[in-house]
Amino acid sequence: MPSGPTPQGAVGRARAAAPRTLSPLPFDIEAVFPELTGTAREVTLLYPRAGQPGSGDSSIGGPLLWPADEPWPVCTEPDHYKPLSAPVEPEPVAMVAVAQLYARDVPGLVFPAGTDLLQILWCPLVHEDDQCGAGPRLHWRSTTLTSAAAVAGEPPRPHTAEEDYLPRPCTVSPTPATEYPNWDLPEGPAELLGERFEALEDERGFDYFALATTQQSKVGGYPGWTQRPDWPVCGGCDTHMEHLLSITATEPVMGRWLPQDDRDPRRDWSTVPSWQAEADPAVLHSFGHGMDLGDCGGMYFFVCRTCPGIPYTHRYDC
């Protein structure tokens, strides 16, 4: 498979992002913890790696396929204008591309009718509102319509940016998996389960949280919360919104969720339990988009698919 960058706008020649190979769960979660029956969720893990994605590729922090007749989004936060002396108008800060996902690469992501491309941008400066982050924009598009009018070349660069919110360009390898709740464990049994999780680890070496839950950039599944869940409620229909995707500061560098071909090649892993896998030090530098997101936090995106216009919002555990 070719590994070079895809030329700007070359939708037709873009390569499909191949899923990574993961180790299977070493035990049957629902047989050991029947309380968790029905809590499994399908998730698509993204595995961002520093690279040179093109606008025809799914990416984090890569170039977007952007229509020529649509202005690039800017942040309207009053403090985020660059003050210039009169008579020049103050300059707003340009938003930055955070994620772009093509439907062909993420079969687990349900796209609204007539769309097959999802794009997320955000402001690269600190927002002091209650979500302290980013004022993101989310666009569902049709590849066919967009590529017909796509802009080739560089989008405007922000006049100022916080490193914390500026992703380095990454390719992604959307990988389907099944996960169980971490912070979203059912309320009642959570305490009892905690004791049994510990017992399982003592007896068989299985750490429920490390083996069955994920905290990495992903589509669907459970939000990668690093703090207590804060599920948004849709203002239109008053129901809990759906977790769309999480962009997290952390990516697995060891354990079951480390892709098999990222393991240290100097060791024989055939006799080592999957959850003790360690990454190849030679490739570690390429892991992740490089954003701290408020000290190893994450930005979580939610949608309501039943209200008109698919309203969205975000949470940020900064």
Ligand SMILES: [Zn+2]
């Ligand atoms: Zn802003």
Ligand SMILES: [Zn+2]
């Ligand atoms: Zn709604």
